Each structure stands twice: as structure tokens, then as C-alpha cells.
Amino acid sequence: MLSQRTIRNKITASGVGLHSGKKVTLTFHPADVNTGIIFRRIEGDKVIEIPALAKYVGDTTLSTSLEKDGYKISTIEHLLSAIAGTGVDNCVIDCDGPEIPVMDGSSTEFVFLIQSAGIMEQDAAKKFIYVTKSVQVNREDAVARINPYEGFRVTFTVDFDHPVYKKYPQSASIDFSQTSFIREVSRARTFGLMSDLEKLKANNLALGANIDNAIGIGDDEVLNEGGLRFSDEFVKHKMLDAIGDLYLLGHNLIGEFFGFKSGHALNNELLRKIEKDKAYKIIEIDEIKDAPINYLKAMSEELA
Numbered sequence: 001m002l003s004q005r006t007i008r009n010k011i012t013a014s015g016v017g018l019h020s021g022k023k024v025t026l027t028f029h030p031a032d033v034n035t036g037i038i039f040r041r042i043e044g045d046k047v048i049e050i051p052a053l054a055k056y057v058g059d060t061t062l063s064t065s066l067e068k069d070g071y072k073i074s075t076i077e078h079l080l081s082a083i084a085g086t087g088v089d090n091c092v093i094d095c096d097g098p099e100i101p102v103m104d105g106s107s108t109e110f111v112f113l114i115q116s117a118g119i120m121e122q123d124a125a126k127k128f129i130y131v132t133k134s135v136q137v138n139r140e141d142a143v144a145r146i147n148p149y150e151g152f153r154v155t156f157t158v159d160f161d162h163p164v165y166k167k168y169p170q171s172a173s174i175d176f177s178q179t180s181f182i183r184e185v186s187r188a189r190t191f192g193l194m195s196d197l198e199k200l201k202a203n204n205l206a207l208g209a210n211i212d213n214a215i216g217i218g219d220d221e222v223l224n225e226g227g228l229r230f231s232d233e234f235v236k237h238k239m240l241d242a243i244g245d246l247y248l249l250g251h252n253l254i255g256e257f258f259g260f261k262s263g264h265a266l267n268n269e270l271l272r273k274i275e276k277d278k279a280y281k282i283i284e285i286d287e288i289k290d291a292p293i294n295y296l297k298a299m300s301e302e303l304a
Ligand SMILES: [Zn+2]
Pocket: 077, 078, 190, 237, 241
């Protein structure tokens, strides 16, 4: 049986929110089987529990936010991507502010935290979202779609009309039966044009953004010392975002995601349509050798 997973030990980290610029502390706790991923916004004596599920998604303008009872936790996607990519099913995450810290702009520090806490298999079968039919949503020319697929594959194309973006691949496809999320995707950082950053800051957004937690793009080059981590880092970051957004279905996905210029708003619209159309069934995997997602098996082997 492929088992559910949680973290072995409690672990804490701090950082600043990309948009708020405010310092936030996160504490990850191990959780019982079938808990799922739950955020707890801690406000003084008040504790507001918000499950990481599509129905709690509020604002999706520049990031994915969860909202409940008037409380918000924004920019959850990079953290959720790390949780999806390490196959963690159950975890409670305390957050003492309105925004998850940006860390280095990718998922890699969250992956490191989860690995440092240790991953523990639990005594219950892991559940998967098994896609049974294609579902597509569109907004102007942007597309987000899932298809049935015996594995987990993500194909993404961006289409930025800017000389710097045009120097690098704008399309990528990764089959996670052959490729590791941790190695190939988790390190891809968020990015933006320096010219847009000034406008965002004037509107009190991206206040925490700087060259240590994002790729800054000038008129004709990447401004970060050391350049990009991968030649296709921009499109890989969009994949990382989509993997985080997809985890709001509540379990790892067996299927294919296809995105063309998709972002958080369209990804969330897709999730809601997947649920409305009942385009999946929940399955368990009896034999680990039958698991169609290799990175999960690879993780188990590392643990063994
Ligand atoms: Zn992102």
C-alpha cells in the first residue's frame, strides 16, 4: 500500500511576505491521517483554521489566497507546491500573519524544511485524485486543462512579449514518472519586470520583493547576479505555481495539467469546474510498484 505521509517533527521558519513586506513565522506540525493540509492563522488568542481546499480560495489577483470568516492567508502556492512535491498528505501549518513568507521566491526552502522535519509514513492508504475526463477553462486566449493520464504530467507555455523572456524557452513539459519535482521544479523562482515592480510598490504591493527573492528583469537582461537557475526557469516557475494550485483539490493528482498563459485565477476556475463536473475519482494504490508518480517512490526509497 502507498501510505499517507506527515512530517516527523514540528519545525518553524520565518520570512517576509512578498506583497506585505511583513515578517511572518510559520510552524509546521505533524497531523493525523485524513487531516489534509490545514492552515491556522494565529491572531493573538484567536486561531482561525482554513483547510487548503479550492472552496476557501478568495483573491487570486497576484497569488492564491485562502479566506475564511474574514481572515486571509495569501501567497500559499509555493508552500503548497513543496507539500505536493514531497507527497505530504497531512500537516497543520500555523501562520502569525496574513501572507506566507516568500523565502527565496521558489519552493526550495519549504522543501528543505519538510525534509529537515522528516517525512513519516502513516498507517492509512494515501488517496489520489484520479482524473477521469478532460476539463478545460479559458479566459481570452489563456487555457487551463486537465486530461486523464496514467501518471502526473505538467505542460505549460507562457507567451511574454518582452525581449528578455524571448531569449529563454517559453514552453516545458515534465512527466513526474521520470523527473524529480525537487530537482527540476522546486528551485524555480518567481519573476517580474523591474518596470512593473515600481508600479506595484506604488500600489502597496510587492513591498517585500527584492533581488534575493525574485528574478528581476531589466530592459534587456536578467538583473540577478548569477542569472537564472535553469534556462527555462520562468516557465518552470509557472509549473511550480500550477502544482501548488492543483493541490487545493486535497490530494496528489494522477492526470495531466496543460496550461497556456494560465495564472492563479484561471487555475482556480479549473479546480472549481473539475469539482462541479466530477471529473475525477478518489483512488488508493495497493502496490507501491504500481504508483505512476516516480518521485513519490523515490522519496520512499530515500526514507527506507
Ligand atoms: Zn509563483
